[in-house]
Amino acid sequence: MADSKREIERKYEATDATRLPDLSRVAGVSAVDHPGVSELDAVYYDTEDLRLAAGSLTLRRRTGGDDAGWHLKFPVATGIRDEIRAPLSDTLPPELAALIRSRVREAEVVPVVRLRSARDVHHLTGPGGGLLAEVSVDRVRAERLHGGSGTASWTEIEAELADGGDPAFLDAVERRLRKAGVRPSASPSKLSRALAETGTGGKEHKRPAGSPGPRTDGDHVLAYVRHQITAIVALDPAVRRGLPDSVHRMRVATRRLRSALRTYGKILDPAVTGPVTGELKWLAAELGADRDQEVLGERLRTRLDALPRALVIGPASGRLRTWSVARSTSFRHRTVAVLDGSRYLTLLAALDALLAGPPLLPAAAKPPGKALPRALRKDHRRLAHRIAHALELPPGPERDLALHHARKAAKRARYASEAARPALGKPAGKSAKRLKAVQSVLGDHQDSVVAREALRALAVQAQLSGEPSFTWGLLYGQEERTAAAREEELPGVWAGASRALGRAAPER
Structure with missing residues (x-):
């Protein structure tokens, strides 16, 4: 051992x-x-x-x-x-x-x-x-x-x-x-x-000294892609060892890479990168099972611990602990099995091939600041449409799902701004920061949706076992109020992000 x-x-x-x-x-x-x-x-x-x-x-x-x-x-x-x-x-x-x-x-x-x-x-x-x-x-x-x-x-x-x-x-x-x-x-x-x-x-393993930095749009995108691939490979052992935050960081690197390949389809040929982005989506989803349980368990523990003792009726803490441990162990074994699988190794080989022979399109040869702003504007329009559509819907499951889709678009726009930061400068950095705020608001909203589903399941389990379900219902109500607050907050946060994104990639 x-x-x-x-x-x-x-x-x-x-x-x-x-x-x-x-x-x-x-x-x-x-x-x-x-x-x-x-x-x-x-x-x-x-x-x-x-x-x-x-x-x-x-x-x-x-x-x-x-x-x-x-x-x-x-x-x-x-x-x-x-x-x-x-x-x-x-x-x-x-x-x-x-x-x-x-x-x-x-x-x-x-x-x-x-x-x-x-x-x-x-x-x-x-x-x-x-x-x-x-x-x-x-x-x-x-x-x-x-x-x-x-x-x-x-x-x-x-x-x-x-x-x-x-x-x-x-x-x-x-x-x-x-x-x-x-x-x-x-x-x-x-x-x-x-x-x-x-x-x-x-x-053989030493990086050449004095190698030139990015000079074209293609150079900038490839530098970002290479950084994310390096992170995925480096974080693999940390995930296997169960180190804190390792699953989250590996998942984020996977999502950043997928977003870059999708956003910058005018620079890297989608006909070649398409199968890779599909496999990155699979990997992120597999890693997400472990990470999402970690986030959900911590959220529910924090909520429960914050309640006055008089409102914690029955063995709520013990039930939550048992529920969390059982699910976390299951997801942990699943994550390691994914990393041990042939599909994951095939994906790593495809990423190696992507770096060895990048499928650059003609736009990749342009000076920095040409193709990148156009890609940012496209992501901006997608996000604006999804937020507007979600807020037009009445409160309920359909709006929750639409806001979840808007969250995904916010992540993609944020990662695109991060990738463009070396080429477009501080405006792109400020755009990424503002988009992160949008992502956080939408993320907290989605976490409340998932938490309510878990709380309902815990309440049913408690009731079937003859335990009081009062505490779970109380927490459910708190999550409903959190979701409503985030929906009210969203328009203002999005307005700031929209202005920042417009300054990073202005219409010409």
Whole structure:
């Protein structure tokens, strides 16, 4: 069974002659223990074209030390990584294989680099004897196993914060090291340095320096498309791990990508992108089951907790908790099954093909500011029509459905403005902000519709079990008032968004 930890560390350049300064003089350190030298032997795995390295992921099988086993590391921020560990075995553990699936797809992972390190460890402890950080001097020997045949060796210093420690403590350690002439390493990881120094493959995963930015409408749209595809692939492991907000972020990236492909059909050929947008709609819907339950459960809990205790009649809290857990577990299993399915892998392959050979139409070659405003105006007209139609209908299910369709149009217009922001400047940014407000109003309205359906079902379940249904009816009434308030708020919010959108893409 794999477990995870947050790794916060810093690396520094050193030589064989480098000696650590007296670290007992670092503020907060009471003692420096020296457990001795450990011999570590790690084999790093990747695809032949280094897809993991391209995403700054590392996968290794290591023996020696006190954490022998398989380690998979995901970047979080500079010097911060999430490390997933699995017990030592001869083959890649399935739980780790699943976490790299969105990147490696059907490709095989093979040994690419072997690192053997002599680690001279020093433990920095505080007044109570608790570990504050581990500082080690690592003498590393690297051997290329695939994509080259070179070797390299170097010495480096690594300072790793103890679990649960204050990252500011590493600042104090660094000040002491710098005072002794030690400087930060230019390489973010041992693997990165090994790839760079042991073969031609080390440069394959590095983005070319000084590459030109977007110059045409097509460049801007493709940059946005590429960003969303990258986000989908990167968020896959987070969704599998059940990290907070990961399903929502992946769903949003999927919707943004679909919206861009649909809105900018004069730039990217719809005959080619059409099947992709259909599959993106499917993926967003599958992710939505999990996310919508998360939002609904939180909404109902918040509403229930806000009621005066005297108005919570019967075991309402327990019933809501049981209902939420059962539905969340079911949707969670469903989401992971989707990511494990062949249909999802086929979609990822289609997205790769879209970037490798983008189906650009003649309008894509125009300077920024030509095709993009026309696309924004078209989305504007669609949204205006849907809002007007919805508000003309009498209150009830038909209006609720029409407002839900208007919400979808608001999202599409907002995402289109976001994509156009680099080309059209601040007006497009302000348009996106105003459209987000429209989306929020319509979203809260739709959430109230869904919440009322759930509350009615909970009331029926309670009544059939012989429990009072009063509390559920009370919450139902609150949601009705919320929906009415959002409908009253909509015209004013939409008027502001309409003006902003008009300034971003004025009629010519």
